Amino acid sequence: MITLKPISILSEEMPMCIALEVYPEQEDYVANNAYSLAEAYEENKNHAETGKGEIAVPYAVYENDQMVGFAMYGYFFPDPEDDEAYDNQNPIYYFWRLLIDKNHQRRGIGCEVVRQVMDIIKEKPQGDAKYCYVSYVPDNIGSKTTFANYGFQEDGREIDGETVARYAL
Numbered sequence: 001m002i003t004l005k006p007i008s009i010l011s012e013e014m015p016m017c018i019a020l021e022v023y024p025e026q027e028d029y030v031a032n033n034a035y036s037l038a039e040a041y042e043e044n045k046n047h048a049e050t051g052k053g054e055i056a057v058p059y060a061v062y063e064n065d066q067m068v069g070f071a072m073y074g075y076f077f078p079d080p081e082d083d084e085a086y087d088n089q090n091p092i093y094y095f096w097r098l099l100i101d102k103n104h105q106r107r108g109i110g111c112e113v114v115r116q117v118m119d120i121i122k123e124k125p126q127g128d129a130k131y132c133y134v135s136y137v138p139d140n141i142g143s144k145t146t147f148a149n150y151g152f153q154e155d156g157r158e159i160d161g162e163t164v165a166r167y168a169l
Helices: 014-019 033-050 109-122 141-150
Strands: 002-006 054-063 066-076 092-100 131-136 153-159 162-168
Touching: 002 109, 014 033, 014 066, 033 054, 033 066, 033 092, 054 092, 054 109, 066 109, 092 109, 092 141, 109 141, 131 141, 141 162
Parallel strands: 092 131
Antiparallel strands: 002 054, 054 066, 066 092, 131 162, 153 162
């Protein structure tokens, strides 16, 4: 059984989370979990102090009692000055990270995590939005397929070298 449990850089489980690895050929596709947890901490701190920026929501992924992955989504507030934003006029949800440990890949865990995270996002817990976005390195066929199978559609843009896809909420 796959479950999501909230995690932060301050969690007892953090060392297990940062020890998760992908195959060497996948390292350019996703940030490591230490970076992701630090990014979530900084974004949430900035938002708490300024009311601007993003809200990051990180999860450890468990199969039964074993941590096997990491996922994180964000709620991004519009910034009309940001021409590189996914949508600089409206708030959005963003499927920010998905990492399944190399020893647990190709068993459907990633697809189940996408389903569970999207179930949370559809409830719009951080606020209203019309779309959830995701982006991935163009040759990351695994991510492209996983998100397309869920219903994400590429929108023809590339931001920071990554293909952008969106899902209507």
